[in-house]
Amino acid sequence: MTEEDKLFKELLSHGEENLPFPDIEDDVMLNIERLELEKKAIQEDYQRGVAFSWFFFIVGIVSGIVLMSLIPQMEFQVSPKYTDTILLVFQVGFILFVLTHFEKLMSMTRKNIMKF
Incomplete structure:
Protein backbone atom coordinates (compact mmCIF):
# COMPACT_ATOMS: atom_id res chain seq x y z
CA MET A 1 0.00 0.00 0.00
CA THR A 2 1.36 3.37 -0.95
CA GLU A 3 1.50 6.38 1.28
CA GLU A 4 -1.37 8.00 -0.65
CA ASP A 5 -3.58 4.94 -0.14
CA LYS A 6 -2.91 4.99 3.59
CA LEU A 7 -3.68 8.69 3.75
CA PHE A 8 -6.86 8.19 1.72
CA LYS A 9 -7.95 5.28 3.94
CA GLU A 10 -7.33 7.39 7.04
CA LEU A 11 -9.38 10.26 5.59
CA LEU A 12 -12.26 7.90 4.81
CA SER A 13 -12.20 6.46 8.31
CA HIS A 14 -12.58 9.98 9.74
CA GLY A 15 -15.59 10.53 7.48
CA GLU A 16 -17.67 7.91 9.25
CA GLU A 17 -20.34 9.35 11.45
CA ASN A 18 -20.76 7.86 14.85
CA LEU A 19 -24.42 8.04 15.71
CA PRO A 20 -25.26 8.86 19.33
CA PHE A 21 -27.50 5.81 19.56
CA PRO A 22 -28.15 3.00 17.08
CA ASP A 23 -31.84 3.58 16.32
CA ILE A 24 -31.61 7.30 15.52
CA GLU A 25 -32.29 6.67 11.82
CA ASP A 26 -35.54 4.86 12.65
CA ASP A 27 -36.60 7.67 14.97
CA VAL A 28 -35.87 10.29 12.33
CA MET A 29 -37.84 8.37 9.69
CA LEU A 30 -40.79 7.95 12.08
CA ASN A 31 -40.74 11.69 12.80
CA ILE A 32 -40.70 12.46 9.07
CA GLU A 33 -43.67 10.14 8.47
CA ARG A 34 -45.57 11.71 11.38
CA LEU A 35 -44.90 15.21 10.04
CA GLU A 36 -46.09 14.19 6.57
CA LEU A 37 -49.33 12.80 8.02
CA GLU A 38 -49.88 16.00 10.01
CA LYS A 39 -49.23 18.09 6.90
CA LYS A 40 -51.75 16.04 4.91
CA ALA A 41 -54.36 16.43 7.68
CA ILE A 42 -53.81 20.20 7.74
CA GLN A 43 -54.23 20.42 3.96
CA GLU A 44 -57.48 18.42 4.13
CA ASP A 45 -58.79 20.69 6.90
CA TYR A 46 -57.83 23.73 4.82
CA GLN A 47 -59.75 22.36 1.83
CA ARG A 48 -62.78 21.70 4.01
CA GLY A 49 -62.54 25.20 5.47
CA VAL A 50 -62.43 26.79 2.01
CA ALA A 51 -65.49 24.77 0.96
CA VAL A 66 -83.56 38.91 0.31
CA LEU A 67 -82.98 41.75 2.81
CA MET A 68 -82.48 44.27 0.02
CA SER A 69 -85.78 43.28 -1.50
CA LEU A 70 -87.55 43.46 1.90
CA ILE A 71 -86.17 46.82 3.10
CA PRO A 72 -88.35 48.94 0.77
CA GLN A 73 -91.44 47.08 2.01
CA MET A 74 -90.66 47.65 5.69
CA GLU A 75 -92.23 50.51 7.53
CA PHE A 76 -89.80 52.57 9.56
CA GLN A 77 -90.62 55.14 12.19
CA VAL A 78 -88.63 57.66 10.16
CA SER A 79 -89.57 59.73 7.17
CA PRO A 80 -90.05 57.85 3.86
CA LYS A 81 -87.16 59.78 2.32
CA TYR A 82 -84.79 58.11 4.81
CA THR A 83 -85.94 54.68 3.65
CA ASP A 84 -84.13 55.23 0.36
CA THR A 85 -81.01 56.33 2.25
CA ILE A 86 -81.16 53.25 4.47
CA LEU A 87 -81.51 51.03 1.40
CA LEU A 88 -78.60 52.78 -0.32
CA VAL A 89 -76.34 52.40 2.75
CA PHE A 90 -77.26 48.74 3.02
CA GLN A 91 -76.60 48.15 -0.70
CA VAL A 92 -73.19 49.87 -0.59
CA GLY A 93 -72.21 47.89 2.50
CA PHE A 94 -73.42 44.68 0.91
CA ILE A 95 -71.46 45.30 -2.29
CA LEU A 96 -68.29 46.11 -0.32
CA PHE A 97 -68.77 42.96 1.74
CA VAL A 98 -69.26 40.80 -1.35
CA LEU A 99 -66.27 42.24 -3.22
CA THR A 100 -63.80 41.99 -0.34
CA HIS A 101 -64.84 38.51 0.70
CA PHE A 102 -65.04 37.24 -2.87
CA GLU A 103 -61.46 38.37 -3.49
CA LYS A 104 -60.30 36.70 -0.27
CA LEU A 105 -62.08 33.45 -1.12
CA MET A 106 -60.62 33.46 -4.62
CA SER A 107 -57.09 33.88 -3.27
CA MET A 108 -57.67 31.08 -0.73
CA THR A 109 -59.00 28.82 -3.49
CA ARG A 110 -56.07 29.63 -5.79
CA LYS A 111 -53.61 28.99 -2.97
CA ASN A 112 -55.34 25.69 -2.28
CA ILE A 113 -55.21 24.66 -5.95
CA MET A 114 -51.55 25.63 -6.30
CA LYS A 115 -50.53 23.40 -3.38
CA PHE A 116 -51.69 20.22 -5.10
Missing part, protein backbone atom coordinates in the same frame (compact mmCIF):
# COMPACT_ATOMS: atom_id res chain seq x y z
CA PHE A 52 -67.41 25.90 4.07
CA SER A 53 -66.34 29.48 3.41
CA TRP A 54 -67.78 29.34 -0.10
CA PHE A 55 -71.01 27.81 1.23
CA PHE A 56 -71.53 30.51 3.85
CA PHE A 57 -70.50 33.22 1.38
CA ILE A 58 -73.30 32.10 -0.96
CA VAL A 59 -75.74 31.91 1.98
CA GLY A 60 -74.74 35.48 2.90
CA ILE A 61 -75.30 36.70 -0.66
CA VAL A 62 -78.75 35.13 -0.79
CA SER A 63 -79.63 36.60 2.61
CA GLY A 64 -78.41 40.03 1.51
CA ILE A 65 -80.47 39.93 -1.66
Whole structure:
Protein backbone atom coordinates (compact mmCIF):
# COMPACT_ATOMS: atom_id res chain seq x y z
CA MET A 1 0.00 0.00 0.00
CA THR A 2 1.36 3.37 -0.95
CA GLU A 3 1.50 6.38 1.28
CA GLU A 4 -1.37 8.00 -0.65
CA ASP A 5 -3.58 4.94 -0.14
CA LYS A 6 -2.91 4.99 3.59
CA LEU A 7 -3.68 8.69 3.75
CA PHE A 8 -6.86 8.19 1.72
CA LYS A 9 -7.95 5.28 3.94
CA GLU A 10 -7.33 7.39 7.04
CA LEU A 11 -9.38 10.26 5.59
CA LEU A 12 -12.26 7.90 4.81
CA SER A 13 -12.20 6.46 8.31
CA HIS A 14 -12.58 9.98 9.74
CA GLY A 15 -15.59 10.53 7.48
CA GLU A 16 -17.67 7.91 9.25
CA GLU A 17 -20.34 9.35 11.45
CA ASN A 18 -20.76 7.86 14.85
CA LEU A 19 -24.42 8.04 15.71
CA PRO A 20 -25.26 8.86 19.33
CA PHE A 21 -27.50 5.81 19.56
CA PRO A 22 -28.15 3.00 17.08
CA ASP A 23 -31.84 3.58 16.32
CA ILE A 24 -31.61 7.30 15.52
CA GLU A 25 -32.29 6.67 11.82
CA ASP A 26 -35.54 4.86 12.65
CA ASP A 27 -36.60 7.67 14.97
CA VAL A 28 -35.87 10.29 12.33
CA MET A 29 -37.84 8.37 9.69
CA LEU A 30 -40.79 7.95 12.08
CA ASN A 31 -40.74 11.69 12.80
CA ILE A 32 -40.70 12.46 9.07
CA GLU A 33 -43.67 10.14 8.47
CA ARG A 34 -45.57 11.71 11.38
CA LEU A 35 -44.90 15.21 10.04
CA GLU A 36 -46.09 14.19 6.57
CA LEU A 37 -49.33 12.80 8.02
CA GLU A 38 -49.88 16.00 10.01
CA LYS A 39 -49.23 18.09 6.90
CA LYS A 40 -51.75 16.04 4.91
CA ALA A 41 -54.36 16.43 7.68
CA ILE A 42 -53.81 20.20 7.74
CA GLN A 43 -54.23 20.42 3.96
CA GLU A 44 -57.48 18.42 4.13
CA ASP A 45 -58.79 20.69 6.90
CA TYR A 46 -57.83 23.73 4.82
CA GLN A 47 -59.75 22.36 1.83
CA ARG A 48 -62.78 21.70 4.01
CA GLY A 49 -62.54 25.20 5.47
CA VAL A 50 -62.43 26.79 2.01
CA ALA A 51 -65.49 24.77 0.96
CA PHE A 52 -67.41 25.90 4.07
CA SER A 53 -66.34 29.48 3.41
CA TRP A 54 -67.78 29.34 -0.10
CA PHE A 55 -71.01 27.81 1.23
CA PHE A 56 -71.53 30.51 3.85
CA PHE A 57 -70.50 33.22 1.38
CA ILE A 58 -73.30 32.10 -0.96
CA VAL A 59 -75.74 31.91 1.98
CA GLY A 60 -74.74 35.48 2.90
CA ILE A 61 -75.30 36.70 -0.66
CA VAL A 62 -78.75 35.13 -0.79
CA SER A 63 -79.63 36.60 2.61
CA GLY A 64 -78.41 40.03 1.51
CA ILE A 65 -80.47 39.93 -1.66
CA VAL A 66 -83.56 38.91 0.31
CA LEU A 67 -82.98 41.75 2.81
CA MET A 68 -82.48 44.27 0.02
CA SER A 69 -85.78 43.28 -1.50
CA LEU A 70 -87.55 43.46 1.90
CA ILE A 71 -86.17 46.82 3.10
CA PRO A 72 -88.35 48.94 0.77
CA GLN A 73 -91.44 47.08 2.01
CA MET A 74 -90.66 47.65 5.69
CA GLU A 75 -92.23 50.51 7.53
CA PHE A 76 -89.80 52.57 9.56
CA GLN A 77 -90.62 55.14 12.19
CA VAL A 78 -88.63 57.66 10.16
CA SER A 79 -89.57 59.73 7.17
CA PRO A 80 -90.05 57.85 3.86
CA LYS A 81 -87.16 59.78 2.32
CA TYR A 82 -84.79 58.11 4.81
CA THR A 83 -85.94 54.68 3.65
CA ASP A 84 -84.13 55.23 0.36
CA THR A 85 -81.01 56.33 2.25
CA ILE A 86 -81.16 53.25 4.47
CA LEU A 87 -81.51 51.03 1.40
CA LEU A 88 -78.60 52.78 -0.32
CA VAL A 89 -76.34 52.40 2.75
CA PHE A 90 -77.26 48.74 3.02
CA GLN A 91 -76.60 48.15 -0.70
CA VAL A 92 -73.19 49.87 -0.59
CA GLY A 93 -72.21 47.89 2.50
CA PHE A 94 -73.42 44.68 0.91
CA ILE A 95 -71.46 45.30 -2.29
CA LEU A 96 -68.29 46.11 -0.32
CA PHE A 97 -68.77 42.96 1.74
CA VAL A 98 -69.26 40.80 -1.35
CA LEU A 99 -66.27 42.24 -3.22
CA THR A 100 -63.80 41.99 -0.34
CA HIS A 101 -64.84 38.51 0.70
CA PHE A 102 -65.04 37.24 -2.87
CA GLU A 103 -61.46 38.37 -3.49
CA LYS A 104 -60.30 36.70 -0.27
CA LEU A 105 -62.08 33.45 -1.12
CA MET A 106 -60.62 33.46 -4.62
CA SER A 107 -57.09 33.88 -3.27
CA MET A 108 -57.67 31.08 -0.73
CA THR A 109 -59.00 28.82 -3.49
CA ARG A 110 -56.07 29.63 -5.79
CA LYS A 111 -53.61 28.99 -2.97
CA ASN A 112 -55.34 25.69 -2.28
CA ILE A 113 -55.21 24.66 -5.95
CA MET A 114 -51.55 25.63 -6.30
CA LYS A 115 -50.53 23.40 -3.38
CA PHE A 116 -51.69 20.22 -5.10
